[in-house]
Amino acid sequence: MASDQVTLLDLWASPFGMRVRLALAEKGVKYEYSEQDLMNKGALLLQMNPVHKKIPVLVHNGKPVCESLIIVQYIDEVWKDKAPFLPSDPYQRAQSRFWADFVDKKIYDFGRKIWMEKGEDQEAAKKGFIDSLKLLEGELGDKPYFGGETIGYVDIALVPFYTWFYAYETIGNFSIEAECPKLIGYCKRCLKKETVSKSLEDPKKVYDFVVMLRKKYGIE
Amino acid sequence: MDEMKYSMAEEIKVFRSWSSPFALRIIWALKLKGVEFDTIYEDLTNKSPLLLQYNPIHKKVPVLVHNGKVICESLVILEYIDETWKQNPLLPEDPHQKANARFWAKFGDDKVMQSIGGGVLLKEGKEQEEGFAASMEDLKYLEEEIRGKKFFGGETIGLADIALGWLAHYLDIFEEIVGLKLIDQEKFPSLAAWKQEFTNAPIIRENWPDRDKLVTKFAAMREANLGKGTPK
Numbered sequence: 423m424a425s426d427q428v429t430l431l432d433l434w435a436s437p438f439g440m441r442v443r444l445a446l447a448e449k450g451v452k453y454e455y456s457e458q459d460l461m462n463k464g465a466l467l468l469q470m471n472p473v474h475k476k477i478p479v480l481v482h483n484g485k486p487v488c489e490s491l492i493i494v495q496y497i498d499e500v501w502k503d504k505a506p507f508l509p510s511d512p513y514q515r516a517q518s519r520f521w522a523d524f525v526d527k528k529i530y531d532f533g534r535k536i537w538m539e540k541g542e543d544q545e546a547a548k549k550g551f552i553d554s555l556k557l558l559e560g561e562l563g564d565k566p567y568f569g570g571e572t573i574g575y576v577d578i579a580l581v582p583f584y585t586w587f588y589a590y591e592t593i594g595n596f597s598i599e600a601e602c603p604k605l606i607g608y609c610k611r612c613l614k615k616e617t618v619s620k621s622l623e624d625p626k627k628v629y630d631f632v633v634m635l636r637k638k639y640g641i642e
Numbered sequence: 643m644d645e646m647k648y649s650m651a652e653e654i655k656v657f658r659s660w661s662s663p664f665a666l667r668i669i670w671a672l673k674l675k676g677v678e679f680d681t682i683y684e685d686l687t688n689k690s691p692l693l694l695q696y697n698p699i700h701k702k703v704p705v706l707v708h709n710g711k712v713i714c715e716s717l718v719i720l721e722y723i724d725e726t727w728k729q730n731p732l733l734p735e736d737p738h739q740k741a742n743a744r745f746w747a748k749f750g751d752d753k754v755m756q757s758i759g760g761g762v763l764l765k766e767g768k769e770q771e772e773g774f775a776a777s778m779e780d781l782k783y784l785e786e787e788i789r790g791k792k793f794f795g796g797e798t799i800g801l802a803d804i805a806l807g808w809l810a811h812y813l814d815i816f817e818e819i820v821g822l823k824l825i826d827q828e829k830f831p832s833l834a835a836w837k838q839e840f841t842n843a844p845i846i847r848e849n850w851p852d853r854d855k856l857v858t859k860f861a862a863m864r865e866a867n868l869g870k871g872t873p874k
Contacts (some may be wrong), residue, residue, distance in 0.1 A: 473749065473783050487741045489748060499737040512725040513711045519718045524699065557699060 428453035431467050431479040433460060435516065435631045437530070438490035439478040440582035440622055445494045447617035448573060449501040491522055495580055507575040521561055522579035528554035529583050536594045537632050540642060548594050555602045562608060573615065579619060584609040588625035589632040654679035657693055657705040659686050661851050661859055663808035664716040665704035668862075670680050670804055671846045675727040717747055720801055732801045746787060746794055747805035754780045754806070758824065763816045763860065764867040774822060781830055789832040791840055803840060810841040811850045819861050 430446070430453050432439035435554035446453055458467050458477050470479045476614040480496065481485045487496045498507040508515045532554060535547030557587065562568055568576035587598050587609075612618045636642070656672070656679050658665030672679050684693050684703050696705045697714045706713045706722065713719050724732040733740050757780050761773015784806070788794060794802035809825070817823055827834045840846055 481693045482738075485738055487745075489745055492741050492748070492842065495744070496737050496741045499740065512722050513708075513713070515725065516713045516718050516722040519721060520715055521715070523715055523718060 426451075427481075427483050429456055429481040431456050431458050431470060431481065433458055433479050435478060435585075435624060435628050437582035437586060440585065441578050442478045442480060442489045442497070442584065443491050444578050444618060444621040445497045445507065447621050448505045448507070448578070449497060450504060451497070451501055471529075475593070491526065491579060494575065498575070505572065507573075507578060509567070509570075509574070518568070518575045520574045523560070524557070524586070525579045525583070526556070529580065530532060532581065533586055533590055537588045537636065540640070540641070544594060548596055551590070552598070552601045555598070555605050559604045561609075562604070566611060567608075573612065573618070577612060581612045582622060584612075585623050585625050585628050586632070589629040592629060593632065593636075636638055652678075652705075653709050655682055656680070657682045657684055657706040658703050659697065661810055661856060662686075662703050664702075666806045666808065666849065666851070667716045667724070668704045668706060669849055670799075671723045671732060672727075673849065674732075674799060674844060675723065675730050675830075677723075677727050679746070717751070717801075717805065720747075720804060722806050724801070730798070730840065732795070732799075732804065734800070742793065743801045746784075746802035750779075750802070750806040750809075754784070754809070758809075758813070758816065762820055762822065762824065763864055766785055766868055770820070774824075776855075777824055778829075781825060781833060782803060785830045785833045790835045791836075793836065799840070799843060799846075803836075806848065807840055810837045810846075811853075812856065813837075815853065815856050815860055817859065 427475075428446070428451055429605070430439070430442055432442070434457060443455075456466075458464060460477070463475055466481075467479065468475060470481055471477075471488045474488060476488070478488075478490055478493060480493045480534060482500070487493045494507065508518055528550065531549045532551035536544060536551060539547060561576075565571075567573050568580070587606075591598055613622065654677060656665070656668050658669065658681060660683060669681075682690075682692075684690060686703070687725070689701060693703070693705065694701055696707065696712045698701075700714060702714070704714075704716055704719060706719045708722075708726070715723050720732060733743055754777070757773055757777035761776055762770055765773050793799050794806065813825060825833050825837060841850075
C-alpha cells in the first residue's frame with residue numbers, strides 16, 4: 423500500500439468530488455488532489471475520462487475509475503481492511519445501494535432545478551426536493567448515520583450535498599431546516615467528524631460559486 | 643424431514659411487465675444462475691396494490707422478493723443476485739474490472755437509453771437528428787469497449803452485457819419503427835457481432851418478449867409522444 427499512487431481529478435465545489443474526498447479520508451488514503459479547469463479541460467482528464475470528460479476521476483496506479491459512486495465502491499473494495507462503507511449482508515448492501523441511487527436520482531436533479539429554474543418549475547423542484555429529503559429522514563430513522571453507528575455508503579453519497587443547501591435555500595427562498603429538521607441535525611452531526619469537515623466545502627463559498635454559474639448561464 | 647426441506651425452500655418472486663427491458667435483466671440473471679423463481683406480471687397502467695406496497699418510492703418493475711426481502715432498481719437487484727448466488731458470476735473479482743463493468747452498465751442507462759430511446763425513437767425532425775448524432779457517439783464508445791471481446795464481461799456474459807442486452811433485441815424494433823439504422827455492421831462491426839452473440843446465447847434467446855407485440859407497443863409509444871393522438 424505504501425507504493426500506491428492515488429490522484430483525484432476534481433473540482434472543489436462538486437458534491438460528487440466531495441464524496442470521493444470523504445471516502446478517501448474515511449479510509450486514511452493519502453492522495454494527490456488535482457483541481458481541474460472544466461472550461462479548459464486538461465489532457466490528463468480527457469485521457470482518463472474520455473467518455474464523459476467529467477470529474478471526479480480517481481487515478482490509482484495509473485488506472486482511472488470514473489463516476490463518483492463507482493469510485494466510492496472501488497475505494498471500499500481496494501482498502502477493505504478499514505472503515506467498510508457497505509454492510510456484509512447482501513440484502514443490507516442492496517438497501518444501501520438503493521438509497522445512494524435515490525440520492526443521485528432525486529437530490530441532485532431537484533437541487534439543480536432549484537438554482538437553475540424560476541417560477542413554477544422552481545416551485546415544483548423545491549417540493550420534489552423536500553419530499554425526497556423527507557423520505558431520506560424516514561430511512562434514517564433513529565440511527566445516528568445511514569450506515570448505523572458509523573458513516574457508510576449512503577452517508578458518503580448524501581452529506582456532500584449539504585454544502586449546496588445554503589445556495590438552494592437562498593436562491594429558492596425557503597428553509598430546508600424548517601421542513602426537514604431531522605435531516606439537518608443529521609448533517610450537522612456528520613460535520614462533527616473530522617473526515618467529513620475536512621472533505622466538505624464551505625456552503626458560503628459554494629453559494630458564491632452558484633451565483634457565478636447563474637450569471638454565466640444568464641439566469642437572473 | 644420433508645417438512646424441514648419445505649421450510650428451507652427459497653421463495654423468489656420477480657415482479658415484471660411483459661415488455662420491460664429492465665425486468666428482463668432480472669429474468670436473465672436468475673436463469674443464468676439456475677435459480678428458480680415465480681413471475682408476477684404487472685399491468686403498468688393498473689399497478690397492483692402489492693407492487694405499490696413493495697416499491698412505494700418508484701412504483702416500478704422490476705422488484706425482487708427473496709424470502710420476503712424486497713429489492714428494487716434493476717442494477718441494485720443484479721448486484722444482490724450476484725452476491726447471493728455465487729455460481730456463474732456476473733462481476734469479476736478484480737476491483738478495477740468490477741468498476742469498469744459498473745461504468746458501462748451505468749453508461750447504458752444514463753446515455754444510450756436516453757439517446758436511442760428518448761432521442762431517436764420518441765422524436766422526429768431536428769430533435770431526432772440530434773438524438774441520432776448523440777447515439778452515434780454513444781455507440782462509438784461501446785464499439786471501442788467491446789472490440790476484441792466476445793462479451794463486455796469477457797468470455798462469459800457479465801453485468802454490462804445484461805444491462806446493455808436490450809440493444810440486442812429492442813434496437814432492431816426501434817430501427818424498424820423509425821426507419822433508421824443505428825448499429826450498422828460497417829460502422830460498428832464489433833458491436834454488431836456482440837449483438838449476434840448475445841441475442842443467440844442460451845437462456846437469452848429463450849426469453850425475448852414477442853417481437854410483433856413489441857413493435858406495436860413501441861410504435862404506439864412513439865405516436866403518443868409525437869402527439870399524433872390515437873394510434874391506428
